Amino acid sequence: MSRVVEITDLKVYHRTPxxxxxxxxxxxxxxxSGETLGLVGESGCGKSTLARCIVGIxxxxxxxIALGGQGLxxxxxxxxxxxxxxxxxxxDPSGSxxxxxxxxxxxxxxxxxxxxxxxxxxxxxxxxxxxxxxLTSHHLDRFPxxxxxxxxxxxSIARALALEPGLLVCDEAVSALDVSVQAQVLNxxxxxxxxxxxxxxxxxxxxxxxxxxxxxxxVMYLGxxxxxxxxxxxxxxxxxxxxxxxxxxxxDEQVRRDNIELLEGDVPSPINPPSGCPFRTRCPFARAxxxxxxxxLRDRGGGLSVACHFAEEIEQGRTAEATDWPAAVGASxxxxxxxx
Amino acid sequence: xxxxxxxxxxxxxHPSGLVGxxxxxxxxxxxxxxxxxxxxxxWTLAGPxxxxxxxxxxxxxxxxxxxxxxxxxxxHGARVSLAVGIAAxxxxxxxxxxxxxxxxxxxxxxxxxxxxxxxxxxTIPSFLSAIAIVGILGPSLSxxxxxxxxxxxxxxxxxxxxxxxxLRTYDFVQSCKIIGMSDMRIIFGQILPNCMAPIIVASSxxxxxxxxxxxxxxxxxxGDPNVMSWGTILGxxxxxxxxxxxxxxxxxxxxxxxxxxxxxxxxxxxxxLNPRLKER
Amino acid sequence: MIGLATDAPLLKVSxxxxxxxxxxxxxxxVGFSVxRGETVGLVGESGCGKSLTALAVxxxxxxxxxxxxxxxxxxxxxxVQMPDVDLRKLRGERMAMVFQEPMTALNPVxxxxxxxxxxxxEHRRMTRAEAARRAVELLELVRIPDAAAxxxxxxxxxxxxxxxxxxxxxxxxxxxALLIADEPTTALDVTVQAQILQLLxxxxxxxxxxxxxxxxxxxxxxxxxxxxxxxYAGSVVEEGPVDAVLDNPRHxxxxxxxxxxxxxxFIEGGHRLADxxxxxxxxxxxxxxxPFEPRCVNAQPDCRQSPPPRTAFSGDRxxxxxHPSGSxx
Numbered sequence: 001m002s003r004v005v006e007i008t009d010l011k012v013y014h015r016t017p018x019x020x021x022x023x024x025x026x027x028x029x030x031x032x033s034g035e036t037l038g039l040v041g042e043s044g045c046g047k048s049t050l051a052r053c054i055v056g057i058x059x060x061x062x063x064x065i066a067l068g069g070q071g072l073x074x075x076x077x078x079x080x081x082x083x084x085x086x087x088x089x090x091x092d093p094s095g096s097x098x099x100x101x102x103x104x105x106x107x108x109x110x111x112x113x114x115x116x117x118x119x120x121x122x123x124x125x126x127x128x129x130x131x132x133x134x135l136t137s138h139h140l141d142r143f144p145x146x147x148x149x150x151x152x153x154x155x156s157i158a159r160a161l162a163l164e165p166g167l168l169v170c171d172e173a174v175s176a177l178d179v180s181v182q183a184q185v186l187n188x189x190x191x192x193x194x195x196x197x198x199x200x201x202x203x204x205x206x207x208x209x210x211x212x213x214x215x216x217x218x219v220m221y222l223g224x225x226x227x228x229x230x231x232x233x234x235x236x237x238x239x240x241x242x243x244x245x246x247x248x249x250x251x252d253e254q255v256r257r258d259n260i261e262l263l264e265g266d267v268p269s270p271i272n273p274p275s276g277c278p279f280r281t282r283c284p285f286a287r288a289x290x291x292x293x294x295x296x297l298r299d300r301g302g303g304l305s306v307a308c309h310f311a312e313e314i315e316q317g318r319t320a321e322a323t324d325w326p327a328a329v330g331a332s333x334x335x336x337x338x339x340x
Numbered sequence: 341x342x343x344x345x346x347x348x349x350x351x352x353x354h355p356s357g358l359v360g361x362x363x364x365x366x367x368x369x370x371x372x373x374x375x376x377x378x379x380x381x382x383w384t385l386a387g388p389x390x391x392x393x394x395x396x397x398x399x400x401x402x403x404x405x406x407x408x409x410x411x412x413x414x415x416h417g418a419r420v421s422l423a424v425g426i427a428a429x430x431x432x433x434x435x436x437x438x439x440x441x442x443x444x445x446x447x448x449x450x451x452x453x454x455x456x457x458x459x460x461x462x463t464i465p466s467f468l469s470a471i472a473i474v475g476i477l478g479p480s481l482s483x484x485x486x487x488x489x490x491x492x493x494x495x496x497x498x499x500x501x502x503x504x505x506x507l508r509t510y511d512f513v514q515s516c517k518i519i520g521m522s523d524m525r526i527i528f529g530q531i532l533p534n535c536m537a538p539i540i541v542a543s544s545x546x547x548x549x550x551x552x553x554x555x556x557x558x559x560x561x562x563g564d565p566n567v568m569s570w571g572t573i574l575g576x577x578x579x580x581x582x583x584x585x586x587x588x589x590x591x592x593x594x595x596x597x598x599x600x601x602x603x604x605x606x607x608x609x610x611x612x613l614n615p616r617l618k619e620r
Numbered sequence: 621m622i623g624l625a626t627d628a629p630l631l632k633v634s635x636x637x638x639x640x641x642x643x644x645x646x647x648x649x650v651g652f653s654v655x656r657g658e659t660v661g662l663v664g665e666s667g668c669g670k671s672l673t674a675l676a677v678x679x680x681x682x683x684x685x686x687x688x689x690x691x692x693x694x695x696x697x698x699x700v701q702m703p704d705v706d707l708r709k710l711r712g713e714r715m716a717m718v719f720q721e722p723m724t725a726l727n728p729v730x731x732x733x734x735x736x737x738x739x740x741x742e743h744r745r746m747t748r749a750e751a752a753r754r755a756v757e758l759l760e761l762v763r764i765p766d767a768a769a770x771x772x773x774x775x776x777x778x779x780x781x782x783x784x785x786x787x788x789x790x791x792x793x794x795x796x797a798l799l800i801a802d803e804p805t806t807a808l809d810v811t812v813q814a815q816i817l818q819l820l821x822x823x824x825x826x827x828x829x830x831x832x833x834x835x836x837x838x839x840x841x842x843x844x845x846x847x848x849x850x851x852y853a854g855s856v857v858e859e860g861p862v863d864a865v866l867d868n869p870r871h872x873x874x875x876x877x878x879x880x881x882x883x884x885x886f887i888e889g890g891h892r893l894a895d896x897x898x899x900x901x902x903x904x905x906x907x908x909x910x911p912f913e914p915r916c917v918n919a920q921p922d923c924r925q926s927p928p929p930r931t932a933f934s935g936d937r938x939x940x941x942x943h944p945s946g947s948x949x
């Protein structure tokens with residue numbers, strides 16, 4: 001299977017008065033054509049910076065990003081060929097559309113920039129794409145502010161699809177939407193993927209949404225990938241303590257769960273990250289080794305890679321419990337727990 | 341563009357907009373019909389000197405010390421004053437928008453360089469530098485326009501830069517980059533239309549300022565000697581201020597009401613173009 | 621906790637209607653109650669009127685809105701007719717509110733300690749030193765680590781979760797009887813959200829607070845609330861004990877919301893999410909009949925005639941629907 005994007009040892013450091021901010025700190029990742037890679041993590045973990053590097057808005061400090069097999073610079077020609085390889089859908093459906101342009105023009109914009117077709121041909125193409133995302137021709141004459149949030153997000157998706165990219169980066173694309181509308185947009189994305197065989201990099205803070213759409217899931221924490229593998233394995237095996245914490249913290253609408261394991265504290269500052277494992281300051285399983293040595297992603301079988309020194313122990317001690325999730329709740333021997 | 345067709349209508353239904361608009365229409369009408377009413381121009385020695393307004397029905401506003409019709413001067417002067425005001429404002433809006441737009445969009449060293457340049461321009465007292473420029477290049481209409489534009493673009497540049505700094509973080513700008521649009525198209529085709537409202541408001545004030553600067557230059561005798569502006573009439577009347585004050589009062593009223601009208605329209609535009617401010 | 625039904629409720633909203641401008645109705649016939657020691661989850665999507673309800677209770681509605689009908693009673697006293705001066709005294713003292721955005725709820729140029737002290741001294745006769753002591757206690761109560769040191773920090777030095785704890789400390793400073801939390805965890809990360817939910821639960825239990833918890837997230841409601849009130853387009857469509865309603869939803873809107881939440885995996889199971897077609901109508905474009913009728917899977921011709929009346933049924937539940945899903949049991 002060919003790869004639509006291949007990221008190798010990507011680092012993005014921002015200069016700040018207090019030292020470099022390590023937004024992305026050595027990420028190696030790929031997306032296969034036609035698949036959905038879910039990228040999950042909390043705010044400040046670097047997932048958006050990573051996305052912006054892939055689409056070329058942010059410049060990496062180090063490392064490479066190959067799109068469809070070629071590395072691209074920032075020149076005019078590279079910008080155009082990058083645009084045909086990857087497009088993006090943003091979180092805020094009102095900020096991502098130019099308020100002064102009509103919807104039809106917004107969707108046509110990529111075609112105009114790339115000089116594709118005559119005006120009449122573009123018109124046909126725009127109506128075709130609009131129909132694919134569930135917009136009718138009367139929407140095309142509207143301004144963005146005349147549409148609902150869900151419709152605006154459809155416009156964003158239509159614009160992103162106009163150039164038929166191999167990869168669509170969805171950065172929190174459904175997070176700002178109401179649940180009922182979120183479902184519409186998720187269904188649309190899945191339809192579009194099925195029809196156009198476009199690969200999705202689906203970025204979200206919400207693990208249950210990511211699990212729903214993704215073939216594979218990568219979990220990010222403080223600029224690093226801490227776990228990556230098939231969606232099912234990441235969700236069920238919960239081999240990394242951070243993934244466990246994320247799944248635990250999801251408010252489940254089916255069962256009320258008291259006394260759940262909670263993480264202590266907040267994400268540390270990416271300006272002054274902890275030594276060794278970035279998660280050790282909040283990890284219930286942390287030991288001396290975690291402060292000394294940065295855990296690398298290691299193959300745990302079944303396609304799952306985990307960056308934790310004690311992944312084996314954690315997974316083995318927990319597999320029985322993991323099967324009957326989410327009812328499973330228990331205190332671990334060396335965990336520091338907060339309970340109500 | 342939103343409601344551009346209805347902009348005049350909305351302005352007219354705003355109280356200060358209506359007053360301002362009426363006065364401006366009056367001034368523009370004077371300029372347009374100057375030749376029709378006073379075909380012999382403002383310089384003709386038409387009658388006896390120092391006629392007070394109302395003394396002779398042929399000269400409703402009287403004549404100056406040389407016997408030139410003040411009404412003719414006022415009509416023809418409107419042409420010059422308005423033309424200089426609008427041209428100077430237009431030039432400074434163009435310079436200011438380009439500088440502010442590039443500065444705000446690219447940031448980094450370009451922003452540093454352009455903004456230091458803007459700062460430097462702003463530290464020079466604008467009227468003095470206008471005098472200096474006219475003094476060096478000699479008084480002609482185009483130098484006066486150039487001099488006024490050179491001292492007033494920094495205000496627009498700062499305004500446009502601030503708007504660009506705000507708008508460039510919007511995702512619609514990022515998505516333009518992602519579809520491969522060139523920077524110039526993003527700056528002028530995508531971002532600029534979104535900051536037209538404050539630019540329009542600022543330029544109405546700019547026109548007013550330019551008219552005043554031109555009048556002041558002419559008053560000091562630094563105006564273009566070949567054209568009659570309101571400032572020229574003011575300057576001519578200065579010598580007879582004590583005996584025939586109407587010679588300065590009449591052009592002064594024209595100046596004040598035009599400037600006031602432009603400011604009123606500016607305020608009204610501000611309300612009309614930013615309806616959100618009004619609701620709060 | 622629901623057993624205290626013999627007492628008069630702490631908060632009782634009945635038949636509340638709010639209008640905007642010249643008679644655009646934003647909500648109609650909204651009614652629910654909150655008992656002491658009870659958590660009521662007010663749920664709905666954006667534009668359903670849940671935040672407006674909270675603001676109406678607090679007397680903080682925007683000036684161009686007005687209550688055209690109904691009562692809001694706190695301890696049996698009607699707040700709608702109450703003069704502003706008295707209402708101001710009640711705010712902070714008897715009822716308090718926690719907002720969604722912890723950054724804008726705090727004053728950026730005051731230390732967090734000073735902000736807690738300010739509230740205390742506003743409502744209580746306290747010396748500065750007493751108030752400061754109490755403020756540190758409050759910061760400890762909301763589990764801010766090293767509270768004495770955080771006292772003199774400015775809000776921007778704290779993380780989102782810590783800021784929300786400070787906002788909660790300010791809200792409970794004067795021991796209010798009613799706490800309204802308007803999407804208090806929506807801006808927070810999921811692991812921090814879990815912490816804040818647990819904190820609110822504990823505070824509520826310890827102080828026997830009546831908690832009106834407003835959220836769009838049914839999962840959060842399940843975790844924290846005793847009763848649930850589901851709102852749609854300005855009216856209450858379903859209410860009842862949270863477990864009963866979420867296990868056996870009757871209103872097609874509640875059913876739809878539950879089905880629209882992603883669960884499981886599309887890749888594994890291949891099931892599409894059951895979305896609710898269309899969008900929430902704008903207040904001036906609401907249908908004359910049942911507000912949910914244009915989007916409803918159960919819609920029948922009679923739904924278009926008139927809005928369905930509130931019908932109570934067994935298990936302390938009520939519903940506004942002519943053609944509910946599921947069965948009565």
